[in-house]
Amino acid sequence: MAKHALDVFFNPKSVVVIGASNRVMKWGFLVFHNIVRGGYRGKLYPVNPNEKEVFGIKAYPNVKSIGRRLDLAVVIVPARAVPETLKECAEAGVKYAVIVPGGFSETGDGGRALEDEIVTIALSTGMRLVGPNTMGMYSSTSNLALLMPPIPLRPGNIGFLSESGNLGTTMMQSAIVNGLGFSRYVSVGNQADLKIYEFLQYFIDDNETNTILIYAEGLEEGREFLDVAKRLTRKKPVVVYKSGRSEAGKKAAASHVGALVGSDKVYGSAFRQAGVIRANHSFEMVDIASVLSRQPLPKGRRIGILTYGGGWGVIASDHCGMFNLEVPPLSTHVIEEMDKFMPPHWSRGNPIDTVGALDIDIFRRAVETILECDEIDGLLVLGLGVYSVFTHYYRTFSLLTNYQLSEMNSQLCDAEVEIAKDLVKFVDKYGKPVVVTSFAGGVVSDAARILQDNGVMNIPSPERAAKAMASLVEYSEYLKNSEEKGIRDKK
């Protein structure tokens, strides 16, 4: 298969940073630092006429003086100087230019003229542009962290396109803190040249990417976007968080990236038809991408809810119902099985409430029974990890003796670790998705870490966990319907 043109963009053999700086508070410093710190695998060239070297790497006064063809240029110069800089880049054979500064179409007519000028340069030279008004990109295969904010990066399988740089990096940070990783990230900026749908197209055959996440404001190339999305969603899930639902939001989007935002209802039904999953909240979009990226798809919409305590179970059921999931009662057979080990006052229904039993073995056996039975397609586990948090607090401020602490540790934390290990095995064995919710108040338990590392996500509220599970069901049903239609079409 021929390589996609954007392969060079995501795997450049050489990167030049125009405006690289030794002055700590400059964007030219921050971006260059990230690239060096990220361990970029290709050749790196700082360009700055006032510096002899940047971070110990020889600096050049301009692009031409580097004297070799370059794959990717990062342009960190004032807006008015961008056209000249781009011409130099094109002459030096640069294939892609990432244009960081703002001051283009998002600022009005003057900026729009400047933006038209750089697009003309791109069209006449064949060099492609990202931005302007972008906060950069990341690619796991070349360890290229061409970003402004310092975030700890981690390779993974999520491809992420964002019309907002600050939202993009914040969401990446949030995801990475929760154990996720990314294959690619592009802050697309004003999309003067390269558009979201072009990057989207790249993901169709990108083996590094199994789930696509998009933050969109305008999506002006709606038809092209939907055409590509339809092809993509047959192979990989696409999650979109689209702002511009209210008039105030549309106005703000126009000022931010110069986007003309259409009717939200139209977007909504178009997304549904294309099998695009919609998120309604910034953090929700990470939740949904995380489970789609790491959990198996459910065969149906019958959800089991296993909980340490009643309230979370009620809230999870409530939201499952609101998202059209079923929380079916358990059969007599399963209830009889569970009667063998559950505490006397357990709920005998779904949610399966262990009513605060401190015997964690109960919880483990309950997980096993539910995932094994054929009445449930997916499981929400609420509370796992909380006993480790208790132990943390006892360690911090309790009157317990060391002996009591170690007893507690072995009965609670160690047991939760065992459950976590079993959960991971069960997901694999029974091919059913599991989503865990455990509010930890900043404490990361060993159990949570084991789950994270093995793709079982800890989503911090039952409402968000229910929504993530509903998205798995939605995508699973979309695929099923597509296949059935596919069969019908062939007849």
Add this chain to the structure above:
Amino acid sequence: MAKHALDVFFNPKSVVVIGASNRVMKWGFLVFHNIVRGGYRGKLYPVNPNEKEVFGIKAYPNVKSIGRRLDLAVVIVPARAVPETLKECAEAGVKYAVIVPGGFSETGDGGRALEDEIVTIALSTGMRLVGPNTMGMYSSTSNLALLMPPIPLRPGNIGFLSESGNLGTTMMQSAIVNGLGFSRYVSVGNQADLKIYEFLQYFIDDNETNTILIYAEGLEEGREFLDVAKRLTRKKPVVVYKSGRSEAGKKAAASHVGALVGSDKVYGSAFRQAGVIRANHSFEMVDIASVLSRQPLPKGRRIGILTYGGGWGVIASDHCGMFNLEVPPLSTHVIEEMDKFMPPHWSRGNPIDTVGALDIDIFRRAVETILECDEIDGLLVLGLGVYSVFTHYYRTFSLLTNYQLSEMNSQLCDAEVEIAKDLVKFVDKYGKPVVVTSFAGGVVSDAARILQDNGVMNIPSPERAAKAMASLVEYSEYLKNSEEKGIRDKK
């Protein structure tokens, strides 16, 4: 004014823990530990026939043997032993009994009979009951942490009633981690005797409490609840998170606390009429209570949005619009004022986008200008604290020299601290509410700590911040309308 009967419950001079234990994994251990560790100010008596002492405090074989009248008893014995225990308590003059075990009406007919039995004991003796099926209570004035899970407690002005013990303590933990404190907390359990509306009544004249937070499933005494709520909301805001919005949720609630859940639409309109603010998500209820408890009420619904970057501004505007807030354009006068110090490409509108300027003084002057002008009633500040987070990351994994780090620290963290201090002063000076959003990924900046300690809440997403601001506006308008009606009624 005569003291409210529940004064004894929230300020008991003596507490007896029936079932107090030295065995680390028992609820009788955990509850007793919390009371001791919390520094309860009254007399504490463990009752356990098998222990000579618990935590070094002399234990008694039964309540009678203590030989004095007792204000409050905590009952941690198996369900079937509760009636006998309560009779002993009543004979010993106990005024309030908190009944921890489950196994009552929530489990079906047998449990319901047992629950009827204990209610009969209460009615015939005058002793009042909390629960059964409760996880306890907290009262700041007596330092009484009668709770099962170990959470770090903090006194404050929020009174919290919860139909779920595990949700209640999780939400308290979340609030406390974010700098909030509580005056009272009651896990009301099955409400066999004492109901939510009775506790609510206590809050009307409770000087310790300025904001009331409720998690409800059933609310079976709807009329009584609304009567009290109407009186209360004229003086103090009441926030309710009510589950049972879907059929699945209603069924789960019935199994959890035996609640019969009515139509959600009826609840919704009743809440509105009574001026009760409704939360739609567990964490949202803490957000809303936090701003109502600590921020001034806005005079109108015109919201300013000040942001480090465009995307968060768009999302905040979008959600302000969805919650019927206005994000008005700035007047020429204010734009001219801001032109004096803002970076060249700033948005010249609302959201006020500092377009990633690294000069933090710009941000401070912008805050001042907006809060001073009379075009804006409340301000969302997005991003404050993020530069401190950057610095944290640079400290953790960067190639920066110590000199560069200290330069960054003084320009970023120190400046953010100054802005935070100014913000606190401005809230006071201009009497306008400010809500901050800064996703910190687990890093607490000095700026965030200053804000927290002074009641300016950091709410972790722009969507949730917009909702919290909308709740301030909703309550402010309810009060205004009530006053106007009050005037009309008198004519």
